[in-house]
Amino acid sequence: MNKIELTSIGIIKTPFNKPQGMPIQPTGAKGIKGEIHLKDKYVEGLKDLDEFSHIILIYYLHLTKGNALQVKPFMDNKPHGVFATRSPKRPNNIGLSTVKLESIDGNIIHISNIDVVDGTPLLDIKPYVPQLFEDTLDNDIKIGWFDNNYNKAKNQKADGRFVE
């Protein structure tokens, strides 16, 4: 199986009309409000989702131009393998964010802490349930080159490097 065809289940609406100037991770997007406009035919799949405080969004980074195996990420001056970064310029341009679920009104899901550009096509919603994996994490989580850099994600904004 090589080619896999997926479909957009809806659109993520945010205040960011272009990547330039956007927060680069949820930690830099605290309090930023957005909405998911789910296609009507999927609304039945939202049953009981309103009992969760946080959801995982899997989406398609539709503005990314091409891909690269080594990239210089926003938070470092050195190139790294793309799989060791959260750069959008990946072999498959899939993005992943855990956001806060505020409320659901029909096919509109109100969210906050959202770090994607307006109009991003959504692929999936999963409930955030840390109990399903946290006990498998070691106490010593190693985060490679992020170790001296992750604090930059609080304030650093995106530029156009991955969409031009």
Next chain:
Amino acid sequence: MNKIELTSIGIIKTPFNKPQGMPIQPTGAKGIKGEIHLKDKYVEGLKDLDEFSHIILIYYLHLTKGNALQVKPFMDNKPHGVFATRSPKRPNNIGLSTVKLESIDGNIIHISNIDVVDGTPLLDIKPYVPQLFEDTLDNDIKIGWFDNNYNKAKNQKADGRFVE
């Protein structure tokens, strides 16, 4: 944008040759060893990944038959909206697991705590960096119907309900 074409970047090899009897989440797969066989052309993208202890795998649930908007998950007797579950029978059959990275040898990535069936096509690898989102989580994480059920994921095994 409705149809989105992605490509398998490699295969996840595990001891589970069919869904029936498999662990249903990483918490039930502690110590289970697996390998990612990355396509050779993507190996350059692994640079510096070996400095991370845990990685996030995004993969295609290729054995799932069809999809359903309401499902009865392994851990409960009541149906829930599919987006409020981790059921594989989703509009896009995308799966997500955080696993331990043991070592990398060329295009082979040795992992543990893996809860997928042998031969699962891989779509993406991202480094697990909790610092990028954990400060946006409330202290009070609500996990809906999982609240009384998540412990079942430690021992419960999958049956064939989503592949038959």
